Amino acid sequence: MSTAATRTAGPDHLWTVDEHLEDILATVRPLEPIELQLLDAxxxxxxxDITVPVSLPPFDNSSMDGYAVRVTDVAGASEEFPAVLTVIGDVAAGHAEPLHVGPGETARIMTGAPLPPGAEAVVPVEWTDGGLGDGPVTGMRARSQAPEAATGHVHVYRSAEARAHVRAKGSDVKAGDRALDAGTVLGPPQIALLAAIGRGTVRVRPRPRVVVMSTGSELVQPDEQLADGQIYDSNSFALTAAARDAGAIAYRVGAVADDAETLRDTIEDQLVRADLMVTTGGVSVGAYDVVKEALSSVGDEDEEGAGIDFRKLAMQPGKPQGFGSIGPDHIPLLALPGNPVSSYVSFELFVRPAIRALMGLEDVHRPRTRATLTTDKVLTSPKGRRQFLRGTYADGEVTPVGGAGSHLVAALALADALIVVPEDVESVEPGTEVEVVLLR
Structure with a gap:
């Protein structure tokens, strides 16, 4: 979980972006490991570290439907002078009955079936008459007709080198090899490998459970009718989706009205399913900033050391922020501003790294790069603030989208990068190389 190790400062202290992020990452701790079934992991x-207990494949097997042969028996085979071999039986995938291929013999073999003793190579069925005795057959005709020839004779029209069309035992991984390293994020290919080597469960850090809630009496759920002065709640949807994108199991709570007691009761009700809580709205200096009202003194009433510290950050957008822990288990809580762009930018800078830290990942940040600013006007930035402008990035160039306003959701939907303007820079000329945070 977390420890209540947040730094405090006076109400007029202006925190840097780096100080706030360092405080969060110093407080959030990776979740305890658990054993999970593969699909749950x-x-x-x-x-x-995962070590391979059995080689893959565990035996020599055929990569084709065809005939298992001895190399000498098909040497020099051609359409004019085919090799005629006696078919002694079938070898199917999972076949347990042993067959031994002797001189002048062959076994019809299916893809994935073990290479029978005595055989040295596989000739594809397309290189044979399929046991029909009417000359070469190819493609779909060979595949549809060959099953009729379980025994008898087959004409082979090409020679084969040793190990042709044979997947060697251990050619994928060998017993004792390291299959996966600790720290690996398990995606579909890794799940497939674990299943292939016989692992039904695996020890992992679970995906963090993140509860997201927005605040504001003006907020209405999508599909409902708007009254005068109301807007649709987009923040909780955006942040819940962002938390899932970061790797969390995210739960969205409907918007809470501007009532401190109701908000506090709602947060306490959600603690049972939270490894991290995220609120949006109510953290600035307005008369109805209920998050501050509800949580500023929580440390006095909950377990010792819990509490939320509300701060001003030297950034734009996203100046007002809150961070701390709540409840007897010290669940981390990040309180974000309510403007949509401020909320989303704050998530990318602070919440996403916290989620990745809970997962136990070493690299918790979005990738960054340098890019040439392509625009027809000079960008301005407030002195002493680190500004994060929305942009689109491609081929080493980044173009601003929208403006600096923290309400511009449509522009945010077009952006795939954040343009970073440092605190000591007040204007950026077109063609300047800038730092870019890549969002996708």
């Missing part, structure tokens, strides 16, 4: 981070 998707998206989780391994906490153990």
């Amino acid at each position: 998707q998206g989780c981070v391994l906490v153990e």
Whole structure:
């Protein structure tokens, strides 16, 4: 979980972006490992190295439907002078009955079936008459007709080198090899590998459970009718989706009205299913900033050390922020501003790294790069603030979208990057190289 190790400062202290993020990451701790079934472990981070107990494939097997042969028996085979071999039986995938291929013999073999003793190669069925005795057959005709020839004779029209069309035992991984390293995020290919080597469960750090709630009496759920002065609640949807994108199991709570007691009761009700809580709205200096009202003194009433510290950050957008822990288990809580762009930018800078830290990942940040600013006007930035402008990035260039306003949701939907303007820079000329945070 977390420890209540947040730094405090006076109400007029202006925190830097780096100070706030460092405080969060110093407080949030990776979740305790648990053993999970494979499909439940998707998206989780391994906490153990995985060693291969059995080679893959575990035996030599055919990569084609065809005939298992001895190399000498088909040497020099051609359409004019085919090799005629006696078919002694079938070898199917999962076939347990042993067959031994002797001189002048062959076994019809299916893809994935074990190479029988005595055989050295596989000739595809398309290189044969399929046991029909009417000359070469190819493609679909060979595949549809060959099953009739379980025994008898087959004409082979090409030679084969040793090990042709044979998947060697251990050619994928060998017993004793390391299959996956601790710290690996389990996606579908990793799940497939674990299943292939016989692992039904695996020890991982679970995906964090993140509860997201927005505040504001003006907020209405989508599909409902808007009254005068009301707007639709987009923040809780955006942040819940962002939390899932970061790897969390995210729960969205309907917007809470501007009532401190109701908000506090709602947060306390949600603690049972939260590893991290995120609120949006109510953290600035307005008369109805209920998050501050509800949580500013929570440390006095909950377990020792719990509490939320509300701060001003030297950034734009997203100046007002809150961070701390709540409840007897010290569940981390990040309180974000309510403007949509401020909320989303704050999530990317602070909440996403916290989620990745809970997962136990070493690299918790979005990738960053340098790009040339392509625009027809000079960008301005407030002195002493680190500004994060929305932009689109491609081929080493970044173009601003929308403006600096923290309400511009439509522009945010077009952006796939954040343009970073440092605190000591007040204007950026077109063509300048800038730092870019890549969002996708």
